[in-house]
Amino acid sequence: GQRKLNGERLMAHKSDDGEEISFFGRGYSKTNERIPKTDLVPHLVSGLQWLPCGTVLDGEVLFIPKSQRNSIREFQFFEDFWKCREIMGSYADKAVRQQEEEGWLYYVVFDCLRAGGVDLTNKSYQARHWKLQEVIETSGIVSEYLVILPIIDGEANKRSLLEECIKLGLE
Numbered sequence: 001g002q003r004k005l006n007g008e009r010l011m012a013h014k015s016d017d018g019e020e021i022s023f024f025g026r027g028y029s030k031t032n033e034r035i036p037k038t039d040l041v042p043h044l045v046s047g048l049q050w051l052p053c054g055t056v057l058d059g060e061v062l063f064i065p066k067s068q069r070n071s072i073r074e075f076q077f078f079e080d081f082w083k084c085r086e087i088m089g090s091y092a093d094k095a096v097r098q099q100e101e102e103g104w105l106y107y108v109v110f111d112c113l114r115a116g117g118v119d120l121t122n123k124s125y126q127a128r129h130w131k132l133q134e135v136i137e138t139s140g141i142v143s144e145y146l147v148i149l150p151i152i153d154g155e156a157n158k159r160s161l162l163e164e165c166i167k168l169g170l171e
Helices: 042-047 066-074 081-088 092-102 125-139 155-168
Strands: 008-014 021-028 034-036 055-062 106-115 146-148
Touching: 008 081, 008 106, 021 042, 055 081, 081 092, 106 125, 125 146
Parallel strands: 106 146
Antiparallel strands: 008 021, 008 055, 021 034, 055 106
């Protein structure tokens, strides 16, 4: 099990030639193209420059209030959904300026769909999650704004996660 996050879903893609890192949302434009979000999160682009070429990550960007920033490393997320939507719904210059003033968005990654050009979508979620951890650890990525969402296993641990979510009023 994993805790559901309340931010905006983003996929990160490093091109097969390694020339570009792009972020896009799940939705499509009226012309049936992915909606680009790269310019809204330049700190994440630079943070993921060491990803292997041909890698696609799936995750969610979160706005964490400054008073709660230390909690993210313990996976105690206190995200502000509406602030995240405000930033991600802005034009790039406003989104970046707002993050400079109020704090950068975090990218909480929970899946790896391609790694080094190899399609992983036919693998189990657990195998993809292991690959995600391997890719992040071996690529030398160091970014305080990148977090891998852990998998919670075991009946007692999952029950504890559920009870905590209920107590906090989360989905």
